[in-house]
Amino acid sequence: MLNVFLKNHDYKYEVSELLKLFTSQFEFVEDEDIQDNILVNEVNVKDNLIISKTYFYQNNKLALHYEEEGLIDELDYDDKMIRKESKIIIKRSIFKVLTKIYKSFVPWGILTGIRPTKIVHELIDENKSKKDIEDILKKKYQMDESKIDLAYNIACVERKFVYPIDENKIALYISIPFCPTRCVYCSFPSNTLKQWGHLKKEYLNCLITEIKGVSEIVKKTNKEIETVYIGGGTPTTLEADELSLLIDSLYENFDLSKMKEFTVEAGRVDTITREKLNVLKEKSVSRISINPQTMNNETLKEIGRTHSVEEIKDCFHMAREIGFDNINMDIILGLPKETPEMVENTLKEILKLDPESLTVHTMAIKRASRLNENIDNYEFSHYMDMVKMIDISMEYAYKMNLIPYYMYRQKHMLGNLENIGYAKKGFECIYNIQIMEEKQTIYALGAGANSKIVYIDENRIERVANVKNIEHYINRVDEMIKKKEEEVLKDAD
Numbered sequence: 001m002l003n004v005f006l007k008n009h010d011y012k013y014e015v016s017e018l019l020k021l022f023t024s025q026f027e028f029v030e031d032e033d034i035q036d037n038i039l040v041n042e043v044n045v046k047d048n049l050i051i052s053k054t055y056f057y058q059n060n061k062l063a064l065h066y067e068e069e070g071l072i073d074e075l076d077y078d079d080k081m082i083r084k085e086s087k088i089i090i091k092r093s094i095f096k097v098l099t100k101i102y103k104s105f106v107p108w109g110i111l112t113g114i115r116p117t118k119i120v121h122e123l124i125d126e127n128k129s130k131k132d133i134e135d136i137l138k139k140k141y142q143m144d145e146s147k148i149d150l151a152y153n154i155a156c157v158e159r160k161f162v163y164p165i166d167e168n169k170i171a172l173y174i175s176i177p178f179c180p181t182r183c184v185y186c187s188f189p190s191n192t193l194k195q196w197g198h199l200k201k202e203y204l205n206c207l208i209t210e211i212k213g214v215s216e217i218v219k220k221t222n223k224e225i226e227t228v229y230i231g232g233g234t235p236t237t238l239e240a241d242e243l244s245l246l247i248d249s250l251y252e253n254f255d256l257s258k259m260k261e262f263t264v265e266a267g268r269v270d271t272i273t274r275e276k277l278n279v280l281k282e283k284s285v286s287r288i289s290i291n292p293q294t295m296n297n298e299t300l301k302e303i304g305r306t307h308s309v310e311e312i313k314d315c316f317h318m319a320r321e322i323g324f325d326n327i328n329m330d331i332i333l334g335l336p337k338e339t340p341e342m343v344e345n346t347l348k349e350i351l352k353l354d355p356e357s358l359t360v361h362t363m364a365i366k367r368a369s370r371l372n373e374n375i376d377n378y379e380f381s382h383y384m385d386m387v388k389m390i391d392i393s394m395e396y397a398y399k400m401n402l403i404p405y406y407m408y409r410q411k412h413m414l415g416n417l418e419n420i421g422y423a424k425k426g427f428e429c430i431y432n433i434q435i436m437e438e439k440q441t442i443y444a445l446g447a448g449a450n451s452k453i454v455y456i457d458e459n460r461i462e463r464v465a466n467v468k469n470i471e472h473y474i475n476r477v478d479e480m481i482k483k484k485e486e487e488v489l490k491d492a493d
């Protein structure tokens with residue numbers, strides 16, 4: 001057990017997130033006099049100079065010591081900036097000691113948040129050169145070169161879609177929180193049809209009520225809809241006539257004439273039929289997802305996806321036949337019992353299908369997943385295997401002419417790695433980029449959907465969350481509309 005003592009500050013949350021990259025065996029102590037296996041960190045601020053020292057004592061002797069310092073530009077000097085910079089300097093001095101104690105390779109350095117590209121955007125906004133940005137990522141954040149390139153290149157692709165920022169444009173997200181069954185790793189809003197299917201029709205009616213309500217807000221504020229994304233759960237748990245009703249209500253209530261992209265995350269192939277795909281095509285859905293997660297039958301069974309690899313392929317060919325020319329596929333690396341060879345097999349099969357985009361997730365063990373409840377029954381990949389799997393996925397993505405265009409990290413990911421969206425040029429999903437970079441307002445409708453209202457001038461985001469439970473949503477849909485109305489229209493008049 002590593003004891004941790006913080007002196008002159010109480011950034012326990014930030015420090016514990018950093019410690020978790022190396023070990024789960026640590027505890028904060030209040031007594032500096034322990035002399036064994038203790039890491040002591042202190043910070044001192046003198047005018048605009050911040051100094052952080054970290055000491056590690058083992059067997060009553062000082063074993064390691066690092067000191068880091070940083071100057072705050074006088075123009076930026078305020079309490080908020082001191083706090084922000086102190087956290088970075090504290091983390092850096094602790095990081096250097098931890099890498100020596102644990103001899104680990106931690107490629108994202110001190111970055112524990114989920115959106116590394118945001119830092120790159122901030123630096124580009126400050127007109128820093130590529131070389132300066134690379135230096136800052138390396139020295140200030142201790143990132144490995146491979147990740148520096150990745151974050152920089154992705155930020156450059158994203159900028160074409162995010163900038164210049166147009167506050168008049170917004171995105172719409174529609175949540176269909178039903179699934180045929182629950183996959184073992186998943187913690188998304190996914191209510192099984194068996195248990196909740198009887199509420200599907202009523203849910204759809206309420207969703208249409210929310211669509212009408214939100215369309216009034218959009219009209220009042222004169223916003224233009226850039227993208228629409230129907231996700232979940234699994235939207236294709238709706239029958240063809242239900243999908244038709246839902247999409248018609250979007251066209252009836254919103255002006256979608258300037259929409260650049262319309263995605264439906266079809267998702268699991270055991271819910272996709274020719275009739276449903278025909279509806280999506282007729283209604284001008286431009287992008288769909290057909291998600292294998294893996295192309296290995298034994299794993300599909302293990303994770304509770306009740307369909308075969310053959311069915312994935314058939315479904316993909318059917319979508320092509322119907323005319324879908326922008327198909328995404330999601331995979332997860334590090335699924336139980338999967339080896340790098342199995343991941344290579346998945347990618348070989350995907351290469352034959354040649355989708356326009358591929359989203360590579362790294363397995364995250366979510367608290368609310370079935371897998372977490374029975375964690376001892378599963379075998380997971382080791383860190384170096386995860387790194388191999390990521391390399392294989394990148395190699396195959398490049399073979400398919402797919403370029404990384406957005407990325408994010410999640411908490412509790414195996415190896416604290418990343419999720420990367422790859423796409424052929426011209427097939428990048430604008431919605432995915434906007435949701436990650438948080439420069440565009442997103443109205444999110446349906447149970448469990450979270451709206452983000454972005455105030456660019458004030459560098460502020462307000463979140464408005466809909467209730468997760470389907471019954472609660474049905475009973476309280478008017479309140480969901482009102483909450484959004486109150487946030488968005490509060491400054492009007």
Ligand SMILES: C[S@@+](CC[C@H](N)C(=O)[O-])C[C@H]1O[C@@H](n2cnc3c(N)ncnc32)[C@H](O)[C@@H]1O
Pocket residue numbers: 185186187188231232233234265266267268290291293330331332361362363364365366369
């Ligand atoms: C919102 S889910 C919906 C997708 C759709 N229902 C399906 O199953 O194909 C989006 C994606 O997140 C990924 N995902 C879900 N849970 C995950 C986890 N615990 N770790 C890593 N990726 C996960 C999967 O790749 C999934 O396709």
Ligand code: SF4
Pocket residue numbers: 178179180181182183186187188189190232233234267268
């Ligand atoms: S991965 Fe998709 S189908 Fe599986 S439970 Fe999650 S949302 Fe539902």
